[in-house]
Amino acid sequence: MQITVTVNGVTYTHDVEPRLLLVHYLRDVLNLTGTHIGCDTSQCGACTILLNGKAVKSCTVFAVQADGAEITTIEGLARDGQLHPVQEGFWEKHGLQCGYCTPGMIMTAVDFLQRNPNPTEEEIRHAIEGNLCRCTGYQNIVRAIQYAAEKMRSGS
Amino acid sequence: MYPSAFTYYRAGSVQEALKLLMENPDAKLLAGGHSLIPAMKLRLASPPALIDISRVPELAGIRDRGDRIVIGATTRYDDIQRSELVRQVLPILPEAIEVIGDLQVRNMGTIGGALAHADPAADLPAVVLALGAELTAFGPDGERTIPADQFFVDLFTTALQPNEILTEISFPKPPAHTGMSYQKFANPASGYAVVGAAAVVTLGDDGKVAAVRVGVTGAGPYAVRRQNVEQALTGQEPTAAAIEAASQLASEGMTFNSDIFASDEYRAHLTRVFVKRALTAAIERARG
Numbered sequence: 001m002q003i004t005v006t007v008n009g010v011t012y013t014h015d016v017e018p019r020l021l022l023v024h025y026l027r028d029v030l031n032l033t034g035t036h037i038g039c040d041t042s043q044c045g046a047c048t049i050l051l052n053g054k055a056v057k058s059c060t061v062f063a064v065q066a067d068g069a070e071i072t073t074i075e076g077l078a079r080d081g082q083l084h085p086v087q088e089g090f091w092e093k094h095g096l097q098c099g100y101c102t103p104g105m106i107m108t109a110v111d112f113l114q115r116n117p118n119p120t121e122e123e124i125r126h127a128i129e130g131n132l133c134r135c136t137g138y139q140n141i142v143r144a145i146q147y148a149a150e151k152m153r154s155g156s
Numbered sequence: 157m158y159p160s161a162f163t164y165y166r167a168g169s170v171q172e173a174l175k176l177l178m179e180n181p182d183a184k185l186l187a188g189g190h191s192l193i194p195a196m197k198l199r200l201a202s203p204p205a206l207i208d209i210s211r212v213p214e215l216a217g218i219r220d221r222g223d224r225i226v227i228g229a230t231t232r233y234d235d236i237q238r239s240e241l242v243r244q245v246l247p248i249l250p251e252a253i254e255v256i257g258d259l260q261v262r263n264m265g266t267i268g269g270a271l272a273h274a275d276p277a278a279d280l281p282a283v284v285l286a287l288g289a290e291l292t293a294f295g296p297d298g299e300r301t302i303p304a305d306q307f308f309v310d311l312f313t314t315a316l317q318p319n320e321i322l323t324e325i326s327f328p329k330p331p332a333h334t335g336m337s338y339q340k341f342a343n344p345a346s347g348y349a350v351v352g353a354a355a356v357v358t359l360g361d362d363g364k365v366a367a368v369r370v371g372v373t374g375a376g377p378y379a380v381r382r383q384n385v386e387q388a389l390t391g392q393e394p395t396a397a398a399i400e401a402a403s404q405l406a407s408e409g410m411t412f413n414s415d416i417f418a419s420d421e422y423r424a425h426l427t428r429v430f431v432k433r434a435l436t437a438a439i440e441r442a443r444g
């Protein structure tokens with residue numbers, strides 16, 4: 001089936017098999033390998049992308065379901081060489097170790113901060129329940145998101 | 157993990173979805189996909205065709221119909237949570253949805269998909285039972301209404317026929333002095349309900365319990381109402397002792413699931429405890 005999607009501002013049209021998962025479309029067809037596959041069973045969140053602005057697990061969506069959609073992946077967050085505030089937060093606050101969970105963590109945090117610009121620590125922890133990290137113990141991930149929230153609120 | 161191959165259809169209307177369903181009797185409807193796709197990836201399900209109903213305009217949305225609130229079957233959890241109307245009138249819905257899965261799951265999952273799937277550990281079945289909702293099904297013979305009480309019939313089994321589409325869920329607006337609460341004991345690994353209890357309580361002018369409905373999910377093969385608890389509390393002064401006595405009945409006459417995480421005995425215990433918590437919170441809110 002033919003689908004047209006806009007990924008990070010670029011429009012693509014491809015003929016895909018209905019069973020092709022969106023994560024495989026992004027990684028194998030578009031070569032956007034920043035979106036990771038951690039579990040493939042909908043649990044880890046490493047594959048999280050923004051579908052029409054909302055964080056979703058791209059291993060649990062068929063590419064055909066995304067026909068006509070706007071997609072943002074980790075590759076599309078930085079603008080003109082400037083890191084997105086959430087990316088900057090992970091950099092500044094040491095929010096990653098191996099980095100495997102990081103793209104998904106960041107995409108979830110971007111959606112979350114759109115809806116809750118001034119979250120408590122507890123709210124941040126609840127928001128990233130669908131993203132598993134095997135390295136950091138989450139503490140610095142929470143700090144990274146707090147950093148981003150503050151930066152985005154101050155409007156810079 | 158790839159599911160086995162299937163034909164993909166995208167329905168533009170409920171009529172078209174029904175027509176496709178009649179032409180493809182083994183096809184499955186696809187709403188949010190967050191129960192169906194994981195099952196297909198594990199090849200627990202291998203439908204030859206999927207009929208995507210997520211873009212049917214008349215199936216999504218939240219409507220105020222006077223004395224009822226009607227939520228379309230493909231309305232996503234996230235849109236229900238964002239609805240000011242639902243927050244005001246049916247606050248138990250966002251309270252329960254907030255503890256479903258995670259942020260990403262709530263962005264995709266739909267209320268109708270959750271109810272039609274009838275996972276024994278799903279949250280919303282208990283809530284629609286406690287709210288006394290009615291579910292509308294559309295099939296070859298037209299439309300019919302199914303009370304929530306008659307909707308869940310067994311493990312992953314509802315009163316829907318294979319060629320019926322759940323179109324909307326209609327909730328009566330609760331009278332004044334009504335409080336409601338959903339209390340969940342989540343499996344720490346999966347996040348699904350080991351036991352979830354929903355209570356909706358209306359107090360009379362005398363402060364006594366005028367009406368109460370209790371729904372329990374997770375505990376047994378399918379979500380059930382707990383009429384014995386409701387009867388014990390109706391007409392009573394809602395004291396801590398009365399709530400405790402009624403909650404003790406919550407596990408009576410039920411079949412319990414048993415798995416590696418929670419034995420049937422433990423689930424029976426959790427049922428009593430979480431029914432008590434839900435009733436206590438609902439009554440507190442009813443007092444306002």
Ligand SMILES: Cc1cc2nc3c(=O)[nH]c(=O)nc-3n(C[C@H](O)[C@H](O)[C@H](O)COP(=O)(O)OP(=O)(O)OC[C@H]3O[C@@H](n4cnc5c(N)ncnc54)[C@H](O)[C@@H]3O)c2cc1C
Nearest residue numbers: 185187188189190191192257265266269270272278279322
């Ligand atoms: C990681 C993860 C965690 C989760 N945690 C929880 C949790 O804690 N609590 C919980 O309750 N759920 C949980 N879920 C399940 C989630 O709520 C699902 O979204 C929901 O159960 C199904 O809704 P859906 O729209 O995704 O349905 P789909 O997956 O699209 O469909 C499910 C089934 O219902 C049928 N169906 C769908 N819509 C209709 C309709 N309108 N009429 C007739 N049949 C229909 C489909 O054919 C299919 O058989 C979780 C899911 C995941 C992936």
Ligand code: FES
Nearest residue numbers: 038039040045059
């Ligand atoms: S790869 Fe999608 S949730 Fe783990």
Ligand code: FES
Nearest residue numbers: 097099133134135
């Ligand atoms: S940094 Fe290694 S999994 Fe999170």
